[in-house]
Amino acid sequence: MKWSINQLRKHQDAPLNFETDVEFSHLINNLQLIDLSPVHVGGTLSAKAKEVYADIVITGHYVMSCARTLEPVEVPFHIESLEVFDMNDYQLDAEDINRHEIINGMIDLKPVVEELVVLEKPVRVVKEDTEMSLTKGKGWEVVDEDQLQQEPAVDPRLAKLQDLL
Structure with a gap:
């Protein structure tokens, strides 16, 4: 996924389309x-005057371990990004997230794509059909919203006080 500036200047009238699969x-x-x-x-x-715009779409999927059961979970990703490669000789700073320098007259999208794939990865995933295996413990239990909206049960120790009111 490398192109030279001279190659891109030949396509100044219309954008250069590309499509490829990359292994990481x-x-x-x-x-x-x-x-x-x-x-x-x-x-x-x-290619514009002193910049090259790369409008890219990246798709694929990760296979990760479920955080609850350690079973494999397929996590698809779809990334759309506009990256700018600058021919000017100025220092890039931290605010220029999508701006990259052109090295030796070549534009290399592979490191940019790799960075986007790394940043898109979720920290953890839970398989959708996984049962809540730990729903109760000593002094705690997991409840959903429906259970929270129900009227709370009266403590049996306080039930006799209810009769007095």
Whole structure:
């Protein structure tokens, strides 16, 4: 996923469309995943005066462990981003999140896509059809909203006071 500035200048009239699949197998261990599908990257590159705009769409899925049961869970992702590659020689600062420098006259989208895939990963997932295995313990229980809206049960120790009122 590398293009030279000269290549992009040939397509100044119309954007350059691209579509490819990229493997990031090294991210499986780094992100503590079970698996990572090939990442599909598509979009357009548009060369303007001193900037190149990359309008990209990234899709794929992570396979992660369920936080409750440790079963594999497939988590799809769909990322849309507009990245700007700047030909000017100025220092990029922390506010320029989507602005990148052009190195040796080449635009390389692979590190940008990798960064977006890493940032999109959720911290943890819970499988949708997982039962709440721990719903009660000593002195606590998990209740849903319907149970909260029901009238609270009267403490049997205070039931005799109810008769006096």
